[in-house]
Amino acid sequence: MKSIVTVCLSAVALVFFTGCRTDYDIEEVAPAEFLESSGGGEHVHEEFAAAEDSSTVDEHMEESHAGHVHDAGARNHGTQWFFNQPWAAPFIWGKLLRDAVIFLLLAVAVFVVSGRRKRK
Amino acid sequence: MKAVYTFSLMTLHMLFRRRTLWGILLVILLALAGIASVPSFDVSNQGRFILDFGLFGIELGSLLLALGLAANLYPRDKETRTLMPLVAVPLSRWQYLLGRFFGAAIVQAAALLVTCLGLMLILLFHKLPVPGDLLPATLLIIVEGWFLLSTVFFFSFFASPPLNWPLTTMLFIVSQMSVSEFTGLLPSAPGLMRVLRMILPHADVFHIKDPIAHGFSIEPVYFLIAVFYGLCYSAFMLSLALAVFRGRDLK
Amino acid sequence: MTDMHPIQVTELSKQFPRKKRLGSVHAVSDISFNVKHGEIVGFIGHNGAGKTTTIKCILGLLKPSEGSISLWGKAPADSRVRKRLGYVPENPDYDNSFTPMEYMNMFASMRGLAGTQNDWKKLLGRVGLARWETTGIKQFSKGMKQRMSLAIALQSNPDLLVLDEPTGGLDPIARKEFREIILEENARGASVFLSSHILSDVETICHRAVILAGGRLVAENSMEKLLGEENLYRITVISRKDGKEVEEVIPEADLQTRIDSLRRDNIRIVRVEAAIKSLEEVFLTATGGGESQ
Structure with missing residues (x-):
């Protein structure tokens, strides 16, 4: 019973800690000026449109990294957008670090609590 | 820690002597060779194709290795009663878990490095350039493999191996999903799904096959942070596994 | 000073839950006994009497539902206590991909023992496995695994030996050798807690016996008193x-x-x-x- 309470409290703490934001979703984390300039979250390939008649998709991928925005949360290119948005990378690193520390603390808490219960 | 170290070595020797490891390794290498033999549009695309699908193959290999190596470790120890003499006297339960985990993690990492080497050889065989980030990308997949391994250990303390496979695979799939995709699984409870998604791992941070295939530059600090995240999440899963194991009666 | 006995079991009960609506199985109910320093105590009872359950509670493998267990006054999970223990499980088994010598080396390393390869060779010889040190365990019979188990238990010169049906798979000669080793260990100063079905073994070597029936303690006394002091x-x-x-x-x-x-x-x-x-x-x-x- 105690372990269930501990897990629930940890989950609640985690929820409050992160403010229940989606965090990793580009639509929610992108700065407003970026979203405005890129068309508000639509799937936009600005430079691809410009280069439509002269280049292939691959050239577009290699040459035009800026302005490549997908729908909110739709990360069909895996983590690619971490690397082609100059503002996104450090932002995501911060989130990753924060989550890593939370999970490490939770790991220590669970280890200690389960050890105490065993000794009793 | 000497007990954990010795038991890890014992696990490592045991896993190397089992056929499961070699079978899975052979399957991954054959799959990589198969990817390389698919005809492509042109030379530049073929390199991208091999890299993209090759790294995807290695990633699936990490899942297969985690399940193949670890799903049966604890249930088998329990069934054959080899567990009793170990946890009754020389080892604490946490030492048993860590020893088994580290042993399996080393074997898994070695197998994934072999598959990375296989991918490099395939690229060289096709006279294609080997990107410098291929090895770091494999290291990230190894960390993801360790997270999967810790998940397999967690499930193995209360689920049989046939149930462990779908459970771990499901977590693997879910951990790749974006928030929108995940929320879409149960649109009627978006709040709950958002919270769940936050607690569930973000395994997509370990996949840099697209940036590598498309030649993006990846800053070294990204690797460090992603590895740290992966290790912390693995520690969390292991602590949950230990909590379940500590509560178990060993009949 | 009763708390400092090598084994002190107080009002131990262990229940195992069954499937829904079937309640629980009372494997052991309210048993109390102890093993004093230097004693050999026999633990006897029919199949399903609760002997192995009690031993697993003593070793911390099972959590008591009620009551308490202490080894030299400490909890069974205490690492200081475990260092002083030697355990031979019922029907022991080991990973088939190793040899007895590999197992001896690994267990010694896990327990932080300073013995050499030669010491382990002698110990394997003492339990009758002299010619089998480097043979794969997959070729071992049940009796040979029991001998190996005893060798591992004796590695640390334990202060307390907990033996769960150690002679079950042995022939009469091997059983005699086992009894002799137990007596030698006792003479060295080790306390022994011996669970066995073979009553003649218990009668021959034990100072005291604890008898279980249906999960309850039905008799506990010195062997002289149990067998009758009067001629x-x-x-x-x-x-x-x-x-x-x-x-x-x-x-x-x-x-x-x-x-x-x-x-x-x-x-x-x-x-x-x-x-x-x-x-x-x-x-x-x-x-x-x-x-x-």
């Missing part, structure tokens, strides 16, 4: 009625008087012998004929 004699005579042999057991103090009386009555005495009560008789009496629960 008894069995007189066999020929009955006048039907000419058959009739036995009579009497205390030593009454022996001469009874013989005189039989002679006076011209009753033919066939033999007079010491009537030794066996542990089996004591066990059957205590457990109500050995019926399970």
Whole structure:
């Protein structure tokens, strides 16, 4: 019973800690000026449109990294957008670090609590 | 820690002597060779194709290795009663878990490095350039493999191996999903799904096959942070596994 | 100082939950006993009496539902306590991909023991595995695995040996060797807690016995008291009625008087012998004929 309470409290703490934001979703984390300039979250390939008649998709991928925005949360290119948005990378690193520390603390808490219960 | 170290070595020797490891390794290498033999549009695309699908193959290999190596470790120890003499006297339960985990993690990492080497050889065989980030990308997949391994250990303390496979695979799939995709699984409870998604791992941070295939530059600090995240999440899963194991009666 | 006994079991109960609506199985109910320093205590009971459950609780493998267990006054999970323990499980098994010597080395390393390869070789020889040090365990019989298990248990010169049916798969010669090793270890100063079905083993080497039936403690005493302190004699005579042999057991103090009386009555005495009560008789009496629960 105690372990269930501990897990629930940890989950609640985690929820409050992160403010229940989606965090990793580009639509929610992108700065407003970026979203405005890129068309508000639509799937936009600005430079691809410009280069439509002269280049292939691959050239577009290699040459035009800026302005490549997908729908909110739709990360069909895996983590690619971490690397082609100059503002996104450090932002995501911060989130990753924060989550890593939370999970490490939770790991220590669970280890200690389960050890105490065993000794009793 | 000497007990954990010795038991890890014992696990490592045991896993190397089992056929499961070699079978899975052979399957991954054959799959990589198969990817390389698919005809492509042109030379530049073929390199991208091999890299993209090759790294995807290695990633699936990490899942297969985690399940193949670890799903049966604890249930088998329990069934054959080899567990009793170990946890009754020389080892604490946490030492048993860590020893088994580290042993399996080393074997898994070695197998994934072999598959990375296989991918490099395939690229060289096709006279294609080997990107410098291929090895770091494999290291990230190894960390993801360790997270999967810790998940397999967690499930193995209360689920049989046939149930462990779908459970771990499901977590693997879910951990790749974006928030929108995940929320879409149960649109009627978006709040709950958002919270769940936050607690569930973000395994997509370990996949840099697209940036590598498309030649993006990846800053070294990204690797460090992603590895740290992966290790912390693995520690969390292991602590949950230990909590379940500590509560178990060993009949 | 009772808390400092190598084993102190106090009001131990262990229940295992069953499937929904079936309640729980009471494997052990409210048992208390101890093992004192330097003692060999036999732990006997029929199948399902709760012996292995009790031993697993003592080793911390099972959590008691009620009651407490202490080893030298500490919890079984305490690492300081575990260092002083040697354990031979019932039907031990080991990973088949290793050899006994590899296992000896690994267990020694895990326990932080300073012994050498030569020490382990001698120990394997002591338990009868001299020629099998480097043979794969997959070729081992049940008895050989039990011998190996004893060798591992003895590696650390333990202060307490917990043996769960250690001679179950052994032939009579190996059983005798096992008994000798247990006595040697006891002479060195180790306390021994021996669970066994083989009552003759317990009777031969134990100072005290604890008898379980249906998960309850039904008798606990020194071997002398269980088997009877008083010397008894069995007189066999020929009955006048039907000419058959009739036995009579009497205390030593009454022996001469009874013989005189039989002679006076011209009753033919066939033999007079010491009537030794066996542990089996004591066990059957205590457990109500050995019926399970």
